[in-house]
Amino acid sequence: MSGEFLNFETLPEELIIEIISKCSxxxxxxxxxxxxxxxxxxKNSSRILNKLTIYFPNIKHPxxxxxxxxxxxxxxxxxxxxxxxxxxxxxxxxxxxxICYATIYGSCLSKMLIYSCNLKYLELIxxxxxxxxxxxxNLPELKNLNLILDESFVRLLKVLKKCEVxxxxxxxxxITEMDELQKFLKNQRKLKELNLINIKINLFYxxxxxxxxxxxxxxxxxxxxxxxxxxxxxxxxxHYESLKCFEILNADxxxxxxxxxxxxxxxxxxxKLNTYVIDNLPIMKNIMKMTLNRKxxxxxxxxxxxNVKRFKNE
Amino acid sequence: xxxxxxxxxxxxxxSSDGTxxxxxxxxILLSGTIKDMIEHIGEGGVENMGAIPLQNVDSKTLEIxxxxxxxxxxxxQPTSEEIKDKTADFIDPWDENFLEMDLDKLYNLITxxxxxxxxxxxxxxxxKIAMLIKNRTPQxxxxxxxxxxxxxxxxxxAVQKENQWCEEK
Numbered sequence: 001m002s003g004e005f006l007n008f009e010t011l012p013e014e015l016i017i018e019i020i021s022k023c024s025x026x027x028x029x030x031x032x033x034x035x036x037x038x039x040x041x042x043k044n045s046s047r048i049l050n051k052l053t054i055y056f057p058n059i060k061h062p063x064x065x066x067x068x069x070x071x072x073x074x075x076x077x078x079x080x081x082x083x084x085x086x087x088x089x090x091x092x093x094x095x096x097x098x099i100c101y102a103t104i105y106g107s108c109l110s111k112m113l114i115y116s117c118n119l120k121y122l123e124l125i126x127x128x129x130x131x132x133x134x135x136x137x138n139l140p141e142l143k144n145l146n147l148i149l150d151e152s153f154v155r156l157l158k159v160l161k162k163c164e165v166x167x168x169x170x171x172x173x174x175i176t177e178m179d180e181l182q183k184f185l186k187n188q189r190k191l192k193e194l195n196l197i198n199i200k201i202n203l204f205y206x207x208x209x210x211x212x213x214x215x216x217x218x219x220x221x222x223x224x225x226x227x228x229x230x231x232x233x234x235x236x237x238x239h240y241e242s243l244k245c246f247e248i249l250n251a252d253x254x255x256x257x258x259x260x261x262x263x264x265x266x267x268x269x270x271x272k273l274n275t276y277v278i279d280n281l282p283i284m285k286n287i288m289k290m291t292l293n294r295k296x297x298x299x300x301x302x303x304x305x306x307n308v309k310r311f312k313n314e
Numbered sequence: 315x316x317x318x319x320x321x322x323x324x325x326x327x328x329s330s331d332g333t334x335x336x337x338x339x340x341x342i343l344l345s346g347t348i349k350d351m352i353e354h355i356g357e358g359g360v361e362n363m364g365a366i367p368l369q370n371v372d373s374k375t376l377e378i379x380x381x382x383x384x385x386x387x388x389x390x391q392p393t394s395e396e397i398k399d400k401t402a403d404f405i406d407p408w409d410e411n412f413l414e415m416d417l418d419k420l421y422n423l424i425t426x427x428x429x430x431x432x433x434x435x436x437x438x439x440x441x442k443i444a445m446l447i448k449n450r451t452p453q454x455x456x457x458x459x460x461x462x463x464x465x466x467x468x469x470x471x472a473v474q475k476e477n478q479w480c481e482e483k
Contacts (some may be wrong), residue, residue, distance in 0.1 A: 006421035008443070008459035015424055018436065029477045033452035036464050039473060105386035 009035065017045050037092075054116050096121040103128045106159070123148040127156075144190075157184040167193035169217075170301040174200035182208050202227050210234040215242035221251045228254035240264060321350075326365035333373035334365055337380050341387040342366075346394075346431030370429045375422040382412060382435055396435040405438070415441045417459070 008016075020031050020042060032042045042048050094116040099109075104127060113119065119142055146167040147160065154173055157180045165188050170181075178201070185191070191214035196203070203209060204227055216239040226232050236243075236259060245268040246260075253259060260266070329346075339360060343349045352360060368376065374435040385408065407425070413420070420439060427436040447455055456463055465473070 006418065006425065007461070008417075008421065009461045011421060011424070015440065018428075019443045020441045020447075022441050023447055026442070027447050027449070030450060030452050030455060031447060032477065033465075033470065033473060034455050035461055036469075038461075081333075163426060 013041055017047060017172060021045070021048050036148075096123075096124070098123040099127065100125040101128070102126075110159075112246060113142065115141070115164070116242050120144060121146045121148070121192060124153040124251060125150045127152045146193075154181060157181060160184070161187055164188070164190050164312065166190060167195070169195040169197065170199060171197040173198075178203065178208065185212060185214070186210070187211045187213075188208060192216060194218075195220040195222070196224045197222045199224040204229065204231040207231050207234070212238050215239055217242055218245040218247075220247040220249070221253070222249040224251050226253055233259060237262070246270070320470045323361055325360070325363075327376065328365045328367045329373040329376040330369050331373050333376070334374075335376055335380055337384060339385065341380070341383040344383045344386060344391055344432055344434075346433070347429065368430075371426045372422065372439050374419070375426045378415070378419065379426055379430065379432070379435070383432070385412075391432075392408055394431070394436075409438055413438060430447055441446045463465070 006020075013021075016038070020028060020038075020238060023031060028042060028048060053215045090187075095118060097112070097116060097119055098121075100123070113122075117140060121140075122145055125148070140162070142163040145163050145168045146169075147163070147165045148169040148171070149157070150170070150172045154170065161184060168188070168191060181203075194216055202225060210231055212235065219239065232254070240262045241264055243263050244265055245264070246266060247270040248256075249270075260269075322340045324336055325342050327335050327337065327342065340351075343352070347364060351366065352363075355363060366472065371379065372408050376418065415423070420442060424439045424443070427439055446458065453463075455461070
């Protein structure tokens with residue numbers, strides 16, 4: 001550094017990202033026009049691109065629609081998305097759409113989804129208010145969708161009932177009303193991945209999820225309380241054959257050991273248990289032998305070892 | 315901590331151009347890089363440890379960094395993860411005043427904060443540049459930071475078109 005001439009342009013890429021990621025959406029756009037190097041850095045940094053906000057109600061000229069670039073990620077935040085938003089500008093190239101902290105019209109959301117027919121990731125977080133939700137009947141049948149929802153949208157799950165969801169992530173959910181979720185899951189036969197993150201209510205309180213129509217390959221339970229009753233085990237029994245990956249992070253699974261033994265094809269286990277005591281290593285070793293790809297599991301097992309509170313030697 | 319041992323022992327660091335600076339252990343531990351180094355040799359080794367060579371930081375910059383860490387040595391420092399996506403926040407007027415320096419010094423400070431791994435200082439100094447960009451046109455940014463315009467008119471038109479969809483009007 002000493003004696004070397006430093007310039008904003010010649011700073012290392014990571015530091016330019018550090019600076020530009022602190023700019024507002026409009027300042028990021030200005031920076032992207034400064035030089036080719038800046039433009040390249042900005043276009044290739046998801047950390048910066050995530051800061052970009054699309055202001056639909058402000059794009060008024062229909063001429064613009066043709067010019068929407070083939071970007072595959074869009075994030076709309078803190079927006080009021082009105083019925084007049086030029087939803088036609090949603091391209092079929094769009095694969096990831098995030099709408100958060102927004103107030104949105106139902107008809108507008110349905111149009112957006114019709115245009116972005118190849119959507120693979122849909123994240124709806126902190127939707128303040130969904131107006132005219134009755135007009136959402138015409139939603140397209142999106143296939144292979146990865147859906148990420150929080151409490152603000154779970155109540156409206158019915159509008160997405162025609163979509164074929166591959167992966168469902170529910171976060172920050174504490175409403176006790178579970179009928180919508182139950183109805184939604186009933187139609188999902190292709191669901192392969194379920195992530196439950198910070199769910200405050202007890203999903204397995206009654207028997208409503210004892211029998212499900214999908215076979216999970218991946219299940220992740222994070223910061224979520226699992227009751228010590230039969231219903232959770234019954235839910236799991238649907239996936240004894242199919243489950244390949246099980247992640248339990250800061251959550252406790254009752255009868256963890258017994259539960260684990262039932263899975264026939266599990267080859268990835270990732271866990272960080274709150275309080276569960278594993279006191280019998282030989283049994284665990286047997287489980288590994290029986291059901292798991294040993295090398296992989298052993299590695300993960302020992303990586304997670306410090307989280308096991310008590311451990312009895314062989 | 316022993317009673318007969320000073321609670322905050324002296325530590326010396328040497329800049330890339332050979333100037334020695336004295337500061338205290340508590341201050342220098344704000345640097346994640348040096349903290350790792352000291353943890354490696356163990357606490358007992360601190361007093362017998364010689365001056366720490368910092369080959370990537372020149373004396374002018376090191377002086378500025380030491381001024382900052384000495385002022386903040388008793389403050390709880392956020393980790394780089396905690397601070398990563400922090401947005402507008404209250405800025406300590408002392409820091410605001412401290413960052414009043416010419417751009418050359420600021421670039422050196424940013425690189426030093428990055429090398430020494432002082433997340434809060436890196437955040438403050440990069441934010442300072444981000445504030446300078448604020449509400450400026452691309453041409454204004456170029457002249458402020460002395461950046462060469464390497465676009466052809468055709469290229470710039472194409473990029474502007476790409477940007478239209480997320481411009482705030």
